[in-house]
Amino acid sequence: KPNVPSTVKDGTLSATITEQMVKDAIKAALDAAKKSGKALDGIALDFNVTGSGSYTNLNATIDAGTIDRLKEAGVRFIKIGSSVLDVTLDTGAIAEIDKQSTGTATISAKRLAKLSDVAKKFIGNRPVFDITVSYQKNSKTEYVSNFGKGTVTLGIAYKATGKENKGNLFGVYIDKNGKPQLLTNSSYDNSGRLIFSRNSLSTYGVGY
Numbered sequence: 001k002p003n004v005p006s007t008v009k010d011g012t013l014s015a016t017i018t019e020q021m022v023k024d025a026i027k028a029a030l031d032a033a034k035k036s037g038k039a040l041d042g043i044a045l046d047f048n049v050t051g052s053g054s055y056t057n058l059n060a061t062i063d064a065g066t067i068d069r070l071k072e073a074g075v076r077f078i079k080i081g082s083s084v085l086d087v088t089l090d091t092g093a094i095a096e097i098d099k100q101s102t103g104t105a106t107i108s109a110k111r112l113a114k115l116s117d118v119a120k121k122f123i124g125n126r127p128v129f130d131i132t133v134s135y136q137k138n139s140k141t142e143y144v145s146n147f148g149k150g151t152v153t154l155g156i157a158y159k160a161t162g163k164e165n166k167g168n169l170f171g172v173y174i175d176k177n178g179k180p181q182l183l184t185n186s187s188y189d190n191s192g193r194l195i196f197s198r199n200s201l202s203t204y205g206v207g208y
Contacts, residue, residue, distance in 0.1 A: 001046045001081075004060075008053035011111075013082055015049045019065040026073050042076035049082040056111040056127075058082050062097075063104045070094050085109055085129065085156045086193065092150025093199075100144045101135035108132050112203065116178030119205075123172060123180070127156055128205025147199045155193035158206045171196035172207035182207060 002025055006015035025045045033040040049060060060080045070078060071094055079088040087107055089097070097105050109129040119128075131154065133144040160166050171186030171194055183204075186196035194206045 001048050004047050004049045004080075006049050006051040008051040008055050011055050012057040012059055013049060013051045013055040013084070014059040014061070015051075016061040016063070017047055017066055017078075017080065019063065019069050021047070022066050022069045022073075022075075022078075026069075026075070043073060044077040044079070045070075045075055046079045046081065049080060056084060058084055058087075058107075058109040060087070060107040061104055062107070064102075067094065067098045067101070067105060071098050080107060081155075083157060084111075084127070085154060087131075088153040088155075090151045090153075093147040093152050094150070096147045096150045097133060097144055101133075101142075102137050103135060105133055105135050105144070108134065112205075115174070116180075119172070119174050119178055119180040121180075122182070122207035123205045124208065126158055126206040126208070128172070128174070128203065129156065130203050131201045133201060143201075145200055149199075151197045151199055152201060153195065153197040154204060155189075155195045156204070156206050157192060158188075158194055159192050160188065164208060168208055169194055170207045172205045173198075174203040174205065180207065 004015045006013055029043045077088055077090055109131045112128045112130055134141050166188045169188040171183035173181045183196045188194050
């Protein structure tokens with residue numbers, strides 16, 4: 001689980017997953033499989049972004065060369081983990097980012113402070129993020145809004161309080177009108193993450 005160098009500025013933890021990091025991680029996976037004598041079913045990469053200081057937002061950058069390397073190696077999953085949330089892209093999602101974006105792609109999770117009254121009833125003070133994958137095209141910011149057959153799995157960090165029944169914690173999708181929708185395929189795990197998978201990105205939070 002390689003640690004990724006990062007910076008913290010204005011409440012945002014920023015890091016870059018470089019092509020060299022991916023090459024090294026793929027080599028380590030291949031070497032480990034060779035050493036154990038086991039056939040390699042596929043490669044899953046897990047990067048850990050840590051930073052000192054106070055932050056609530058995440059910006060993880062992946063340049064075009066890195067995306068190409070992930071695709072060429074047929075990486076089954078790449079997980080970018082942090083203390084605020086984890087983002088895991090599968091093969092299909094990697095392929096869609098490669099197909100739709102130009103140059104560098106940035107995975108961003110921005111903590112939201114303001115919610116509609118109806119959304120606040122579900123979420124309260126629990127974390128909620130505007131989550132995007134963006135890239136620059138003709139000096140404009142464009143977004144990979146849909147991942148086709150690919151899947152993005154999110155793990156939002158949240159420590160359940162003693163009063164909360166963990167089985168009542170759900171992922172919540174908030175639409176453009178501020179209307180919340182409970183995600184029935186979500187689950188709260190023992191590591192203190194609310195986990196769910198989507199094939200598009202938008203505003204998501206932890207509801208009860």
